[in-house]
Amino acid sequence: MDTSITLTVDGERHGLTVDTRTTLLDALRERLGNTSPKKGCDHGQCGSCTVLVDGRRQLTCLALAVSYDGAELTTAAGLAPDGPHPMQQAFLRHDAYQCGYCTPGQVCSAVGMLDEAARGQPSHVTEDLAAPTSVEDLTDAEIRERMSGNLCRCGAYVGILDAVREVAGA
């Protein structure tokens, strides 16, 4: 069964018809030709498909496209209109990737994660749930915990931590 929906992706509005079985990830990759979000597992276990949906990080392989009619999506390809986003620049500086397949998801996840921290959201390793969190105060343990939904099989975790820490100003 097909349904018509509208998605705004990286600032551009698209009307498209999708199978109701189509995931948001497949809508982006196969219908709109935006292959910045990657398919690593299709089960929400690797994080490669992470994009920002209305500013929040979202695993697009676990989202059905029809549920996101009207949503605004930002992929790693559209994070910054002119040149790379500061997070992407930090990834480049710290060689925070090798094969590049998990990288767009890592970048989107890192940007979304810092926003969550700025809004005071705690993580599993936050000691004091009552204390306000701030981006600058994020410890390495906090960054690692909050980024653990994004696997990197090349093992670039050290560089990713350095990059995220630098952007956080922590």
Next chain:
Amino acid sequence: MTELHPEPLTARVMGTPVDRVDGIEKVTGLASYAAEQRVPTTTGPLWCWLATSTVARGRVVGVDRTAALAHPGVAAVVDHENAPRLAETSNGELAILQDDRVHFRGQIVALVLAETPEAAREGARLLRIEQDEEPFDAELREDNATYRPEKVNPAKETDTEQGDVDAAIAASDIVVEQTYRTAYEHNNPLEPHATTAWWSEEDGRETLTMYDASQGVHGVVAALAPMLGLEKDQVRVMAPYVGGGFGSKGEAHAHVMAAALAARTTAGRPVRVVMTRQQMFALAGYRTATISHFRLAAGRDGRLTAIEHRAQEQTARVKEFAEQTASPTRMMYAATNRRTSHRLAVLDVAVPSWMRAPGEMPGMFAHEVAMDELAETCGLDPIELRRRNEPLSDPETDLPFDTRRLLECFDRGAARFGWDARPPEPRATRDGEWWVGTGVAAATYPAMRMPGNVARVETLENGCVAVSIGAVDIGTGARTVLTQIAADALGVGPDDIDLRIADTALPMATVAGGSSGTSSWGSAIVAAAQELKAAHGDVLTPGLRAEASAVRGDEAEQFSFHSFGAVFAEVRVHRDTGELRVPRLLGVYNVGRVINPTTARSQFLGGLVMGLSAALFEESVRDPRFGHVVTQDLATYHVASHADVLGVEAEWLEDETPLFTPMGSRGIGEIGIVGTSAAIVNAAHHATGVRVRQIPMTADMFCS
């Protein structure tokens, strides 16, 4: 094309931290991988879903296509009854859909072609594939791993024997006799294996073109062309970006043939195959589990008199792969008497293959834990034990090593790690609820340089030099490093190099595997550059061209070429729960010249992380009742995540080895995983006094 023995290069751009030349494409996601490639036809590709067997051994007795073909969007079903016939079928892994035989659970038994991935997947679900099951064996045990292969990977002796091991052991003061086990492991690159394929007619000849997630495009052509009854120049394979491989994309697997066969039925319309993560556990290769029986005999001073390593592993009945687990044992330490052997269980299971440092990774895990046990038995510091067993020449060949600075790696690592402050006794340090220990292990990996690579250099009108070779960058940094090598070989800046790789339309390149890529491809590039300069002088005017292959002299008959390293680990074990943490991991390596310190560091760190992951998490659990891996996704097959990776550091000795390559480099891709698991297991023993002899090492082993 000329063959020449290239002169050593002077490093100008080599050795500097040039930024990855493909960085922007990767951080934005604009880099296009095999499943993302545009196709030349107006209609997009047909999606091909792999339908796989659900019995471990038997026959397909019927495929009911009715419901699948009735599903909207499904275009065709290809199975063994209607699949195009192959001209050659000796490669049992690739010869799919040619008969009704099922060789393992998860084997491709039908293909569903459809307009969308959703329809293709649903079509595969609707197929009714009736299978007759036959008795099978899918369990590796000590009592069934008795088959002696003719050779072990890649072409090494199965067994070796020097001196009289049994007599030496009988006469020895100290004997360590233990068995060590490593688990089945799956490579799990983040990019699932994928192929986009189409057939066309070029100059009146049938041509197959493929984008494939491959570590070696020319190898894919060599494997497929004869099977399809084609000349090699009728198949073109490209792999512009590859999302990791770690060996699993080193050779074509069955899905590549599935794409080629399916596309042959579509009148030129491209076909796209993408494995699911679950299918990768049966179709993309894996590391066999290993059982290593060790006997070390030594004097009270710790000097080894005999080393015996009997390895037991498994292979697949449909295609043999014999991992060279005991190979590093043959060259690592001095001992007059030595015996190594490999025996396999031949099982009705998926085909094992290369996974990062096949042989060295499981073999050195066993050897280096055994050495730690020997050090403990002798009351020696583990580094001192290795110092006392450092050979003067390669124990296997008696050739001198061109460089073997293992002890310097240990010394440098010990200083950086604070090894001197280590209490010699285990279970000596507790920090709150955590037992704390440190451990060490040696690493080694052979330096390999493959023959047959060819590079082409051409000066362009825009002042750049086009450098072409069919090499593949699977994330290693090859694109960047080859640019640096070409710049130094031609005497120009890296921005003046227009590097063209990853396409069989370019000159021949061997696989990105065995840590041989940079050595093999780089030497060819240097040869072509030197040929160009020999013919035309140093002034590079447009329109010049040279093509060359690098040959070696008799260096390999004069020297033994290996890389070495020392790995240090700190492990904390929770006193009550057995939870394991690795706060510090350090590798110090001796690998010849490091061509790019940035990408090399990432390679070493990545290897160390994968070794940590193997030590603590990775295990493909095969259910012998059904023959398949039940932990077939990333929720149940654990790989190290951000939260698992704490302080990991790598450094290397300033070195160059011009005898091996004109760049002075050896390979670096695999050595980082070697020894790492042993260092961690040894550190856990130092922390707790509990000796673990298998990986993954898990919390339950510390709770008694």
